[in-house]
Amino acid sequence: MARFDEVKDLILSLEGDFDKFYNKANQAAGTRVRKGMQELKTLAQEIRSEVQNKKNEAE
Template structure:
């Protein structure tokens, strides 16, 4: 569950930048959102690989 907490924390840390970008058209916040979403993508892929490896080890 620690990995799930990492995902939640990352998403919550981006909330302010999402607001600044979409509601206040702050371009720098958009850059931070894109960077955070890339980190989320990487984290999600790491979790997918970890889950697959655990499933394969059970067999």
């Protein structure tokens, strides 16, 4: 569950920047959102690989 908590923490850390970008048109916040979403993508891929490896080990 630690990996799930990492995902939640990352998403929650981006909440302020999402608000600033979408509601206040802050362009720098948009850059931070894009960076954070790239980190999320990387983290998701790592978790996906871990799950696949555990699944394959069990077979």
